[in-house]
Amino acid sequence: MKSGSSDVLKEFSAEQVEKLDGIIARYRGKPGGLIPVLEEAQMVLDYLPVPVQKRIADGLNLPLAQVYGVVTFYSFFTMKPRGRHTLRVCLGTACYVRGGKSIAENIVKEYKVGEGETTPDRRFTYETVRCLGACGLAPVIVVNENVHGRVKTQKLKSVLDEYQ
Amino acid sequence: MITLKVNGIEVSVPRGSTILQAAEKAGVFVPTLCHDRRITPYGACRLCVVEERRKPGSLIPSCFTPARDRMEILTETPAVLEAVRTQLQLILVNHPLECPICDKAGECTLQDLVIRYNVTEAPFGTEAFARYLDRRSPLIERDMTRCVLCGRCVRICGELQGREELEFQHRGHKMVVGTDGGRALDCDFCGLCVSTCPVGALNDKLFKDGTRVWKLRREPSVCTHCGLACEADFHLEEGQLRRVTPAAPTGNGKGLLCARGQFGWRAFRSPSRIGAPRIRRDGVLHEAGWNEAIAHAAKALDAVRRSHGAASVALLTADHLTTEEAAAWGAFWRDTFGGGPVGSIQADGYRQILETLAGVRGARVAGGTPRDLDEADALVVLGGGSAELHPVLKPLVNGWLRRGGRELAVVSSWPDALTRRATLPLTVTPGLVEDFCGELLAALGSERAGAPADLARYGIDSCALARLVGLLVESRGVVVLVAPEPWGDNRQKARLAAYLQDRVRAVVPLGGQVNSAGAVLGSGLVSDGGAGNGIALTEAIEAGRIRALYLLGEDPLEGLPDPQRVRRALERLDCIVCQSPFWTAVTDLAHAVLPSALLHEKRGSILSLLGESRSLRPVLPPFGQSRSDGEILPGLAAALATGPRVPSAPSMPEPAAPRPAATPAADEAAMPFRLEAVPSLFGDGILSRQSPDLEELRRGLRVVMSGEDFERLGLAERETVEVRTPAGSARAEAERDAGMLKGLLLLRHAAGRPAGLSLIRQGAGCIPADIVRIGT
Ligand code: SF4
Ligand code: SF4
Ligand code: SF4
Ligand code: FES
Ligand code: FES
Secondary structure: OOOOHHHHHOOOOHHHHHHHHHHHHHHOOOOOOHHHHHHHHHHHHOOOOHHHHHHHHHHHOOOHHHHHHHHHHOOOOOOOOOOOEEEEEEOOHHHHHHHHHHHHHHHHHHHOOOOOOEOOOOOEEEEEEOOOOOHHHOOOEEEOOEEEOOOOHHHHHHHHOOOO | OEEEEEOOEEEEEOOOOEHHHHHHHHOOOOOOOOOOOOOOOOOOOOOOEEEEOOEEEEEEEOOOOEOOOOOEEEOOOHHHHHHHHHHHHHHHHOOOOOHHHOOOOOOOHHHHHHHHOOOOOOOOOOOOOOOOEEOOOOOEEEEHHHOOOOOHHHHHHHHHOOOOOOEEEOOHHHOEEEOHHHOOOOOOOOOHHHHHOOOOOEEEOOOOOOOOHHHOEEEEEEOOOOOOOOEEEEEEEOOEEEEEEEOOOOOOOOOOOOHHHHHHHHHHHOOOEOOOOEEEEOOEEEEOOHHHHHHHHHHHHHHHHHHHOHHHEEEEEOOOOOHHHHHHHHHHHHHHHOOOOEEOOOOHHHHHHHHHHHOOOOOOOOOOOHHHHHHOOEEEEEOOOHHHHOOOHHHHHHHHHHOOOOEEEEEEOOOOHHHHHOOEEEEOOOOOHHHHHHHHHHHHHOOOOOOOOOHHHHOOOHHHHHHHHHHHHOOOOEEEEEOOOOOOOOHHHHHHHHHHOOOOOEEEEOOOOOOHHHHHHOOOOOOOOOOOOHHHHHHHHHOOOOOEEEEEEOOHHHHOOOHHHHHHHHHHOOEEEEEEOEOOHHHHHOOEEEEEOOHHHOOEEEEOOOOOEEEEOOOOOOOOOOEOHHHHHHHHHHHOOOOOOOOOOOOOOOOOOOOOOOOOOHHHHOOOEEEEEOOOOOOOOHHHHOOHHHHHHHOOOEEEEEHHHHHHOOOOOOOEEEEEEOOEEEEEEEEEEOOOOOOEEEEEOOOOOHHHHOOOOOOOOOEEEEEEEOOO
16 A cells, blocks of 8 residues: 555545545446546545545556556646635746736745745645736736736736735 | 568467567568567557558558568568658657666667667757656665556566556657556566666666676576576576576567576576585584585495384475485485485475375376467366465466466465466365365265265355366366465365366376476475374374484475474484585584585476476586585485494385364464465475565565455554464564455564464464454
């Protein structure tokens, strides 16, 4: 045995774990079931840490290494909890020269979050992108589905305060 | 057969062969990087491209393209050469050129190909992207910056070892090969991934940074850690062993080793090697010369012979003698000395089954060969732990299964490695495998081919049972492997095996030490009187029927259950002679200690338990003053040549088979678990226990239980718990196994540990047990 599943599964509610087991049970023994199980599991649990993968691997009778390989292959799957909001900063050429870089640095500093990471309070998951095709509005940030253009570094906090 | 030409050379190959195989047969070199003949072709590197003369310009990867009749293959056309060079340049983009500090340099496929194809420019730049370096894992270091993503390790671990420890992860330039979550390796440590890696990405830590490969001399030898006696290459530098690798997979060789073979070699020079003979004078062991020591031993044995007859001396062998030595020792023991019972503790189960098969002592047993195993339609394994006793069985059986349409039936009470691969797993109630074999024999023998009467008792599904019986009745293509239980009773298995041996293709007893087969079938040290059975031996000593022990590398204190009782019995003996390579627990009680050589230090032949005869040359220099068992014998035989010949009655009464008591004692009834001692993948024998590296993998005494029990007890991973049985109690590290039956405990690594041995009983199969958390 490789990792103690029960302890870490405590992060999730009993109801979530039950749902997970239900998903696994529905696909058990069906070839090609892994990806749908992972998709549905991520809907229920938001993210797929190794203990969850272990439970899925045991349940589907697959090697854990294979499950892990699939989870890391597709960027859709995540092993870390996502924040309540997804914050994307554009670092395409136009945004970069018009202040995107300083916005990015500011976020890292003020919200204590690295690229691709989630803030400790799970408020934001921070990502960078290359050009959103809205260069006229540069620098651009996107929070969830909302595009904010011409964001000044000083105004950043007030924009983000809308998202708690 | 089809016939084709490779570079104008005509070859015939069986239909279905690849172009690469045809080229090999024609003696034409084709570069490969991701190919290993032990595993399925994969087609990752595209270095093996060739052209067909009639279709110029279309490049064919030869490692997985089947050859067709009348093909004309060209391997060195300008188009091929350019493709290979470009491909190598592309691989170098992501490969650091650190050959001066890479242990692989000198035997690196990539380096060899770069030189061979004269790749001198790097038009694409060489910007190796840093990837992880794992130094935490035992025995294997993984430096992914050097990895060329050929997938050989992934495939060999999954396809052959069946472990699936490694997998491709991430994508694009971030792709690596690794474990889930990036943890350290926690696997079988077979080393096959190291042996297949074409570059320096997977390294043998025992070898790393020690020397350069071109300083090594390669000597063919064998692994002596178990009875499979796998072929291995020993790499020596000025007489010092630096590493062991699987022999090249050519001819009959499969190119397979397990952890013991690959990483267990430091046992040969363990600090416990005995350098000089010792004799006991005034209660203390003193160093002595050989003549003096032999005279001392002979005198003590002679005294016992005069007082109680030579038949009161028992001989125990670890079966590490060559066949020639075993024959000479057997002749001496029977004819010159007239000694008493002979046996082996470590190979007791194997010998019991083999000798039952041989029936008449010394008769030839047909046995099973690697070819029988290869060509079998079905394998039936009686008893758990087969691939733990002989780990290379695992890749052998996995390779065999992969060819499809084969049935693997495993009768076991616990999920051993082969049960997990079985197409027909038969999980028997713990402790009842022996009874089940007995009843199966009755059912088969009565020709009603019915099912054993009381199925519920064995916990086996009746369909599964019917399939098993079907296999054994329609049995021409069936090979039966019989795995003895350590310290268990194996008589029913032996009888069933004897019944089956004329009806199936082959019966192979397992559990033998490196040359158990040679000792028994070469009519050398046959188990007369069954001295290897711990209870019989202890009782005979206690009753005064056995007065002295001659130990050929064997140790009852380290190998028998109930070590306290065994110690008290041994202390009663008039004389113990230890002829052994290693200091072990019993050498402290010896009257004379005669340092013997290891098999790698001597010349002679051995017989693997698959009937392969292997001849050994000394590949290691002698250690200290040690002598081979063959060299020690003449002096001893001369000293004991004359003496009173008391008519011998060597045999010991068989101990009554200990059956579970009808009404268990109160403490037993309250114990909710059943504990079974099982063999360790990393070896339970004295030799394997001498390896510090295997010992590290064992991590002490371990107790395994079902996930459900583990969670119910609220245990944490690797928590130390107290295991109690009616026989004793001991601390062990708890582990869980999702595939296990509830209520069963497996005890690993008991051999050589008094605490572990004190938990079990000889012949009991299973014992009631309880788990107590420490500090509660
Ligand atoms: S040592 Fe063996 S089991 Fe472990 S990762 Fe390598 S091939 Fe797999
Ligand atoms: S570690 Fe070695 S064997 Fe495994 S993929 Fe990389 S280069 Fe190939
Ligand atoms: S299976 Fe036995 S002989 Fe083969 S490498 Fe392992 S221990 Fe050695
Ligand atoms: S560069 Fe930011 S939107 Fe184009
Ligand atoms: S050897 Fe054929 S593709 Fe790698």
